[in-house]
Amino acid sequence: MFLTECPRDAMQGWGEFIPTGKKIDYINSLMEVGFDVLDSLSFVSPKAIPQMADSDEVAGNIDKSLSNTKVSAIIGNYRGAEKALKHQSVDILGFPFSISETFQHRNTNKSQEEAFNEIIKMLELVKSENRELNIYFSMAFGNPYGEMWKWEDVDFWAQRFSEIGIKNILLSDTTGVATPETISLLFEKIPSKYPEIHFGSHFHNRYEDSYSKLKAAYDKGCRRFDSAIKGIGGCPMAKDDLVGNMPTEQVINFMSVEKVEHHLNLLNFESSYNKAKDIFHF
Numbered sequence: 597m598f599l600t601e602c603p604r605d606a607m608q609g610w611g612e613f614i615p616t617g618k619k620i621d622y623i624n625s626l627m628e629v630g631f632d633v634l635d636s637l638s639f640v641s642p643k644a645i646p647q648m649a650d651s652d653e654v655a656g657n658i659d660k661s662l663s664n665t666k667v668s669a670i671i672g673n674y675r676g677a678e679k680a681l682k683h684q685s686v687d688i689l690g691f692p693f694s695i696s697e698t699f700q701h702r703n704t705n706k707s708q709e710e711a712f713n714e715i716i717k718m719l720e721l722v723k724s725e726n727r728e729l730n731i732y733f734s735m736a737f738g739n740p741y742g743e744m745w746k747w748e749d750v751d752f753w754a755q756r757f758s759e760i761g762i763k764n765i766l767l768s769d770t771t772g773v774a775t776p777e778t779i780s781l782l783f784e785k786i787p788s789k790y791p792e793i794h795f796g797s798h799f800h801n802r803y804e805d806s807y808s809k810l811k812a813a814y815d816k817g818c819r820r821f822d823s824a825i826k827g828i829g830g831c832p833m834a835k836d837d838l839v840g841n842m843p844t845e846q847v848i849n850f851m852s853v854e855k856v857e858h859h860l861n862l863l864n865f866e867s868s869y870n871k872a873k874d875i876f877h878f
């Protein structure tokens with residue numbers, strides 16, 4: 597299993613400002629759990645996401661000597677990519693490309709076509725710096741804006757991104773509208789057409805829906821899951837429709853029930869969980 601913990605997604609919409617020192621301590625503790633990736637930073641407008649305005653300082657204090665876990669940063673445009681790439685601690689940039697034209701505007705103030713063209717430029721930059729660029733397919737399972745959803749639209753964009761050489765795509769259920777049926781459909785139809793792309797899931801959901809979503813994706817071959825401790829978070833740009841993340845405890849529970857091997861250190865996970873309790877008051 598390829599596991600990404602998303603403290604960035606947990607923190608970004610949190611109402612009270614989390615002191616920078618606490619963020620750093622939390623992320624460094626997660627570095628010792630054994631996740632493949634920590635989605636930790638955000639180089640987007642501090643006006644839009646004030647909680648993440650200290651990402652420069654956080655990035656400068658991530659202790660990469662603790663493990664081989666890669667660090668990822670979300671960006672919304674080329675300028676954000678340049679800022680993120682100044683930090684040697686950042687291995688991966690993540691861009692939220694939306695399958696919904698409405699949400700692409702809402703999230704990055706661009707049309708899909710404009711965002712795609714900017715991604716082509718970002719990809720050149722990222723390659724020249726020897727880092728990676730992941731694409732999130734936001735609203736991959738439908739949207740709350742009344743736009744029609746078809747798996748073929750997701751496939752259309754998967755094809756376009758495969759043509760420019762994108763290697764990692766996270767099918768994201770931004771507002772938690774996916775069902776086990778739509779998850780099965782996408783994971784059955786799309787990844788097998790693009791063997792050069794590593795597809796994963798980035799689910800937002802209510803706790804009670806989490807197991808069935810994991811199972812639907814897993815049964816269709818998905819081996820890459822994003823999650824956040826206690827399911828805290830969600831996309832603040834989809835405010836009216838905010839739902840939490842896939843809870844990491846539920847992913848661990850799933851792996852234990854389904855007898856799936858993983859490489860997480862559960863003692864260290866408990867210590868990070870306790871830090872999350874302190875930050876998010878649960």
Ligand SMILES: CC(C)C(=O)C(=O)O
Nearest residue numbers: 692732734768770831
């Ligand atoms: C912004 C991206 C990464 C996201 O969380 C989503 O679209 O679900």
